[in-house]
Amino acid sequence: MRYSKEFLLELHKNLLETRLLEEKMKDLYAQGRVPGHVHSGVGQEAAYVGTLSTRKPGDYFKLTHRPTAMPRMLGTPLEMLFGELLAKKTGNSGGRGGSLHIGELRTGVLGMSGTLGCDAGVAVGAALTIDMEDRDNIVYMFMGDGTSSRGPVYEAMNLAAAWKLPVLFICENNQYAISTHVSASIPVENALADRAAGYGMPARVADGTDVLAVYEAAEEMSAYVRSGKGPAVLECKDYRWRGHFEGDQCAYRDAAAAREWMEKRDCVKNLEAMLTEQGLLTPEEAAAMRESFDAEMEAAIAQAEAAPAMTPDEIYDGLYA
Amino acid sequence: MKVPYVKAINDALKEEMRRDGRIVVYGEDVAEFGGIFGETRGLLEEFGPKRVRNTPIAETAIVASAAGAAMTGLRPCVELMYADFTMVAFTEIFHVVSKWRYMHGPEYKLPLVIRCASGSSNGAGAEHSNVVESLFMHAPGLTVVTPSCAYDAKGLLKSAIRSDNPVLFCEPKQLYQVKQDIADSVYESDYTIPIGAADVKRPGRDVTLVAVGLMVPRALEAAEKLSAEGIEVEVVDPRTLAPLDTDTIYQSIRKTHRAAVVEEGNKTAGVGAELAARFQEEQYDELDGPVVRIAALDVPMPYNIPMEKYAIPDVERICASIRAMMK
Numbered sequence: 001m002r003y004s005k006e007f008l009l010e011l012h013k014n015l016l017e018t019r020l021l022e023e024k025m026k027d028l029y030a031q032g033r034v035p036g037h038v039h040s041g042v043g044q045e046a047a048y049v050g051t052l053s054t055r056k057p058g059d060y061f062k063l064t065h066r067p068t069a070m071p072r073m074l075g076t077p078l079e080m081l082f083g084e085l086l087a088k089k090t091g092n093s094g095g096r097g098g099s100l101h102i103g104e105l106r107t108g109v110l111g112m113s114g115t116l117g118c119d120a121g122v123a124v125g126a127a128l129t130i131d132m133e134d135r136d137n138i139v140y141m142f143m144g145d146g147t148s149s150r151g152p153v154y155e156a157m158n159l160a161a162a163w164k165l166p167v168l169f170i171c172e173n174n175q176y177a178i179s180t181h182v183s184a185s186i187p188v189e190n191a192l193a194d195r196a197a198g199y200g201m202p203a204r205v206a207d208g209t210d211v212l213a214v215y216e217a218a219e220e221m222s223a224y225v226r227s228g229k230g231p232a233v234l235e236c237k238d239y240r241w242r243g244h245f246e247g248d249q250c251a252y253r254d255a256a257a258a259r260e261w262m263e264k265r266d267c268v269k270n271l272e273a274m275l276t277e278q279g280l281l282t283p284e285e286a287a288a289m290r291e292s293f294d295a296e297m298e299a300a301i302a303q304a305e306a307a308p309a310m311t312p313d314e315i316y317d318g319l320y321a
Numbered sequence: 322m323k324v325p326y327v328k329a330i331n332d333a334l335k336e337e338m339r340r341d342g343r344i345v346v347y348g349e350d351v352a353e354f355g356g357i358f359g360e361t362r363g364l365l366e367e368f369g370p371k372r373v374r375n376t377p378i379a380e381t382a383i384v385a386s387a388a389g390a391a392m393t394g395l396r397p398c399v400e401l402m403y404a405d406f407t408m409v410a411f412t413e414i415f416h417v418v419s420k421w422r423y424m425h426g427p428e429y430k431l432p433l434v435i436r437c438a439s440g441s442s443n444g445a446g447a448e449h450s451n452v453v454e455s456l457f458m459h460a461p462g463l464t465v466v467t468p469s470c471a472y473d474a475k476g477l478l479k480s481a482i483r484s485d486n487p488v489l490f491c492e493p494k495q496l497y498q499v500k501q502d503i504a505d506s507v508y509e510s511d512y513t514i515p516i517g518a519a520d521v522k523r524p525g526r527d528v529t530l531v532a533v534g535l536m537v538p539r540a541l542e543a544a545e546k547l548s549a550e551g552i553e554v555e556v557v558d559p560r561t562l563a564p565l566d567t568d569t570i571y572q573s574i575r576k577t578h579r580a581a582v583v584e585e586g587n588k589t590a591g592v593g594a595e596l597a598a599r600f601q602e603e604q605y606d607e608l609d610g611p612v613v614r615i616a617a618l619d620v621p622m623p624y625n626i627p628m629e630k631y632a633i634p635d636v637e638r639i640c641a642s643i644r645a646m647m648k
Contacts, residue, residue: 097424125389
């Protein structure tokens, strides 16, 4: 496929900013500045950025716990993102939800359940709204390989297929459910793609570390879903660079294999090399982008750290409409 | 007119669906079949297959999809058939539906109703006879409603559908065919009953008897008998278990100075356990004796019908418990 310069640079910007945010969040955690947990998605950006680059206004998104940064690409300001991460009133729920629940409905983000997979049906419900309103929109339902074994995911896929609802089920298969490798827990090669046939859904598997490969597969599958034919599956294969949460030393896996993924399959590095080769981006420009976005993040973090936190008299606020 | 409880549910659904095109009804066997107790009969014919849908047997998907549909603009009124099946979707009700708004912020609203048929009936056995209010009173963010008569059922279901908060709506199945005399002009008047308002079903000076669901008609019958013995029982129906109208209940306790709770659910950690704890914490000085719990025996509901009847409070057991309080 041939792409315009604008498209490629936009893709790069989203990929790089997601990377920098994920790195920043793990650094903040290491410095003891995050009250809860951080599930870093460093190295896994391409699966999400590539897929979400096919979105259209009015679409809905059921994100996952990593990368935590994704609401940024969908339009949530950094001040709000860091406000929620740092449990401040400037966060979307004022610090009641935390890192898993960052996002805004106005940007199409449906939210997520910390009980992974229980939210697959939420995506199906949003697709029901689209169906009732006869809109040309779809729902992007992201999950990891671990979640792909949960029962509610299959109830949701079955319902979406039975009602021919516009949901693209995306499995980002990073091979690890906390410490358990897919080879020990999933009896098929492709966690979700191989199980899609049971629901009559077409499926595509993409190299999740190649943002253009993800985009192309997502373009095909999202077009199918958008055309009203029913739900479909996209599986993006990549590798979880870091532990399940920060602090997890990954003693359960081969460090050399992990290093190889990080060196050879770095989605940001590989895209930048391609863009440089094509004369679309210079290393100096990329460095300047990093510097400028870092300043933007630091300003947002400073604002979040200075922002007030919820007080006891506000603990019940937001429970009922 | 004489209105069966199930007709009140059915009419509330129809009237609300005529009023608001965003209301959708779905669940297992709710379309052509009309619900296994007939609650959704005629909906498919009037509102069509987009607004009235059968689902696969998939309770987690029914509940979670209602949340997703509600936050994006529909007003789903879904059915889980038996209240027992709420436990299949416990996480979806407890974590997803109840906590979503709190976890994600005030931009998220979940106007949805989960209807279910609850309690015992004619040998349905241990997994089709449960009442579940006490389990879900433990879920902050959730509204729990159990009407005890046709008039309340219609008015409360309308309020539940119009509420911007998620509501678990329990319908005691032994009440479905019970008829109530309601003036036509009232029944057809588009009345609603506010969520969170208890109702004094019978005034009395001696004992406050808080009765839930199926136990309300039994409490009223017991009160009639006890009246002949000189004991005047005030029967209070909370109608909404969460949030609980303690103002109305405490007003009654301050008058009678004695309180009992009667419910169809198991005694241990039941509705009565929670209410008794609150009464003694908040009304200790007003009480002349311990708060009494009248509840189902702590057994799985036996299939054997005489034993099923024995397991839950009947009029005689209620009378005996109240008499003992007055000694």
